[in-house]
Amino acid sequence: MSGEWDTPWWEDxxxxxxxxxxxxxxxxxxxxHDFGISRDGELxxxxxxxxxxxxxxxxAEAILED
Known part of the structure; x- marks a missing residue:
């Protein structure tokens, strides 16, 4: 499974x-359903x-270690 997603970077x-x-x-x-999770609870x-x-x-945040 692959696809695109929007990932805006931030600097704070x-x-x-x-x-x-x-x-x-x-x-x-x-x-x-694309991942085979099809069990549904019904009301x-x-x-x-x-x-x-x-x-x-x-x-997510990453810190560069020496």
Missing amino acids: GEDKGPKRRAGFVGTTTINR TNGGSVVGSKVEITVD
Whole structure:
């Protein structure tokens, strides 16, 4: 499974120490059925407990070590 996702980079001020930092926040939406997750809970009115689309957000920061 592969695809594209939007990953805007952010820079949030200066580090108060000597080490370099980098960070990013990225969000994508997948269809859970594409990954074989098809078990559905059903409500009494016929609706689903979980929708097919799942939003994933990654918020990461890295610090360069010597």
